Amino acid sequence: MKKTSKRSNDLIVSDTQLNSVDSEKDKNKSQINFDQLPLEVTLKIFSQLDIQSLCRASVTCREWNDTIQSSDSIWKPHCLSLRTVCQREIDDDLQSGYSWRVTLLRNYQKSKVKHEWLSGRYSNISSSFSLPETIMYPMDADTWGEILEAELER
Structure with missing residues (x-):
């Protein structure tokens, strides 16, 4: 009986681990990097921000700063x-x-x-x-x- 119990616990742990690995793979597949978005979409996102949020976003990274500062439409x-x-x-x-x-x-x-x-x-x-x-x-x-x-x- 102990043997069966231990074995089923191992299977449960293994199933849980497999499910978490699968979910990580799915999560990575569904994530899109910001730099992969078309410029029009990026500008649309930034145009929805208020002035304070734009200033904060511009110090996030060099790419965002360049995009925000160079786009008069924003x-x-x-x-x-x-x-x-x-x-x-x-x-x-x-x-x-x-x-x-x-x-x-x-x-x-x-x-x-x-x-x-x-x-x-x-x-x-x-x-x-x-x-x-x-x-x-x-x-x-x-x-x-x-x-x-x-x-x-x-």
């Missing part, structure tokens, strides 16, 4: 969303020949600060000492003019 929608706040700045950069990615980089922080000003977040500040220095961003005279006009209308 950056264009993000840049156009900033255009609602920084239309003049973005249009000027595009006319100057900057790529969508560079235009986004040049205007991202500015758009955040400008949006805060235009939405009235800093309307009740009594002096320049009350401004949060860490989030301020240098802006040109035209941008400050837009902000001043918005403040005067309030």
